[in-house]
Amino acid sequence: MFYYITRIFSDHFMKWVVFWPQSIPYQSLGPLGPFTQYLVDHHQTLMHNGYWLAWLIHVGESLYAMVLCKYKGITNGRTRLLWFIQTFLFGIASLSILIAYRPKHKKKT
Template sequence: MAKSKASSAATAYFRLPRPLPSLVTVLGLGYFAWVVFWPQSIPYQSLGPLGSFTQYLVDHHHTLLSNGYWLAWLIHVGESLYAIVLCKHKGITSGRARLLWFLQTFFFGIASLSILIAYKPKRQKQT
């Protein structure tokens, strides 16, 4: 019975990422979106060195910023798809767990994917 519970827990493995890396990812992508789509509304002078640097990038490299923004989301899609592949290789068969890994990795990127990469499922002995 205990072996069965352990086995089902492994097939439904899911963990939330640490809050700080997740917050950094969300704030970074949010700021990136703000810079790309609404640069006229940014209070550059209130942001200190970050504001000056951002204003320089907006004024001189807006196309690069825009392409970088979409590339960042494309990378998150790739990480999410890789999370699904990792779930299969690590024996996570629960559809709910796989969906959670996909969504979490899409929104938090490597902060989530690193947990799944580090996960070492216990192999059952074949008798």
């Protein structure tokens, strides 16, 4: 649970830093304030590109989740869609669960 809350907070904070840096109250962020101010002042292009790269990686992970669903025999369309959405939102944390999933094979009689 802590991971998910941290993840959601950091995603929103990154979006705020990249797109609206002038509205951030740096002095109110404690030790995070000066560091964030430094990144905004000296590495804005890198942060902007990193933001979009992270989105691209999440799309790639989500598409890979679809491939894994097919490989592991998950054929229900709703289930596959939910894996796609979950992996898009939570990245490798979600994908690792799908990777670790070992379906039980049915014996042929």
